[in-house]
Amino acid sequence: MASTKTVIILGAGWTGLPLAHKLLKYTSIKTSLRVILISPNSHFFWNVAATRALIPGMIPDESMFIPIANGFAHYPVETFEFILGRATGIQPSSNSVAVLTNNGESRTFHYHHLVIATGSSIASGLPLKPIGTHEETLTAWHDLQAKISDARDIIVAGAGPTGVEVAGELAAKFGKLKRITLIMHGDAPLENSRDILPSIRTTLDKDLQKLGVKLIRKTRVETVSVGNDGKTQVLSLDNGSTVVTDLYLPLLGIRLNNSFVTDSFLDSHGSVKLDCNMRVVGIENVWAIGDVSTAGPKQLTVTDNQIIYLASALDAALTEKGPVTPYQPIRQTMVFLSLGKKYAAGQIGNWRLWGVLVSYVKGRNLFIDTARGYVGGKHLRHAPM
Structure with a gap:
């Protein structure tokens, strides 16, 4: 043998x-x-x-x-x-x-x-991906959740897929209870993503605004410091302006x-x-x-x-x-973004997907119902050899 x-x-x-x-x-x-x-x-x-x-x-x-x-x-x-x-x-x-x-x-x-x-x-270092052991990730995860719960003003930096979804989900959940701001280097969401259709960027831009997200365009965060109250965060932007927030979420790569x-x-x-x-x-x-x-x-x-x-x-x-x-x-572009359960956008190749389809497939529960089967090898995302 x-x-x-x-x-x-x-x-x-x-x-x-x-x-x-x-x-x-x-x-x-x-x-x-x-x-x-x-x-x-x-x-x-x-x-x-x-x-x-x-x-x-x-x-x-x-x-x-x-x-x-x-x-x-x-x-x-x-x-x-x-x-x-x-x-x-x-x-x-x-x-x-x-x-x-x-x-x-x-x-x-x-x-x-x-x-x-x-x-x-x-x-x-934000725990939207594992940051170490399970215990380390879970501790950081709960800490982030607590900060989001306490904050009344949240600024997200980075208009890639993760930043756009985080800003959209926060606004969809809290509405006017919290002020959500998205800072982007370009003029529209996903501007640095290759081969994204202009219509997808336009749709995401409009949907974020419908949800009440404030968009700050064509700028970057240069420095972050603690406010005079010892609690808030002061962001200095490369356009010369300064903004103050309860919670800063840098999602920049x-x-x-x-x-x-x-x-x-x-x-x-x-x-x-x-x-x-x-x-x-x-x-x-x-x-x-x-x-x-x-x-x-x-x-x-x-x-x-x-x-x-x-x-x-x-x-x-x-x-x-x-x-x-x-x-x-x-080689083809594949993007599926959900901003809460109501708004979504998607693209496969040069085809724009109906937002309602992306919302139904992904936005409802983000595939949570398949998680245990996936980890157990029952719902693998590919066919057997």
């Missing part, structure tokens, strides 16, 4: 978790396989709903944070291991990865194949979770460089996927294609089928 092959997946988020399920469901029946999933998070954060759930009372914690181990309990124990910890270094020459576990133990794991799927964080990756494996933007088969350039048995890599745009809507391909490529490598065809990334 062939010796057991070990695949280590670093990261149990939107790419690493479903990839582990794919390998365990379909590849493990073809060859002797052990999957080790390593992540500091004991719970999967359903952060596709975070823009609404950050409002206290909207979505309970148990719907947003789903235990990961429970979702893998149905696999044979010899085929799967879940390690709570974070990678601190990779040694391709010895096929090993160093890990600092959540309890402070330093361990070394050896692999036949390694997948880097550690994703990204919000650049400002992401930070890649790549601190353990050797600089030579990264491009100038910090993404792990991949070849045409999603392997790390120059390394036969190390792969990467999702935000942390150069596999495609840093957005959830394109990860299905990456998961399908990498699962097939690993299956071929593990079963010695030979090489697979080069990866073909999705």
Whole structure:
């Protein structure tokens, strides 16, 4: 019988978790396989709903944070291991990865194949994505909810998808009870997003204003300081003006979770460089996927294609089928935004979607009803091999 092959997946988020399920469901029946999933998070954060759930009372914690181990309990124990910890270094020459576990133990794991799927964080550190262990994320999450509850004036900076949705959700919930402001560098929402139809920007702009969001255009926040009262925040803008708020939410991009990756494996933007088969350039048995890599745009809507391909490529490598065809990334734009349950906008390719359709599919409950099945491998966002 062939010796057991070990695949280590670093990261149990939107790419690493479903990839582990794919390998365990379909590849493990073809060859002797052990999957080790390593992540500091004991719970999967359903952060596709975070823009609404950050409002206290909207979505309970148990719907947003789903235990990961429970979702893998149905696999044979010899085929799967879940390690709570974070990678601190990779040694391709010895096929090993160093890990600092959540309890402070330093361990070394050896692999036949390694997948880097550690994703990204919000650049400002706001917990709309995991910020560390589950306990650390949950503490920061509750702190943010409390601040939103107490604030009467909230300023969101950054008119990308997350900033637009947060401003819209806050305004949809609180109306005139709280003053919501969105600061944008451009003249309209999503101005920095590639290939967005002008009509989508116009629709979002109008809908935000209908909800009562104040839009401050063509400026950036330069500095943030504490007001004389010791509570408010004073924002100095690059247009020379100053605004004061109870709560400032900077949603200006992401930070890649790549601190353990050797600089030579990264491009100038910090993404792990991949070849045409999603392997790390120059390394036969190390792969990467999702935000942390150069596999495609840093957005959830394109990860299905990456998961399908990498699962097939690993299956071929593990079963010695030979090489697979080069990866073909999705080129078309896919955007689906909900501003509360009433307003929404979406685009696939050059097609604008009806707002009522996006609202019905996404805006109603932000797919919360599928979360537990997804974490358990029952509702994977892609077809089996």
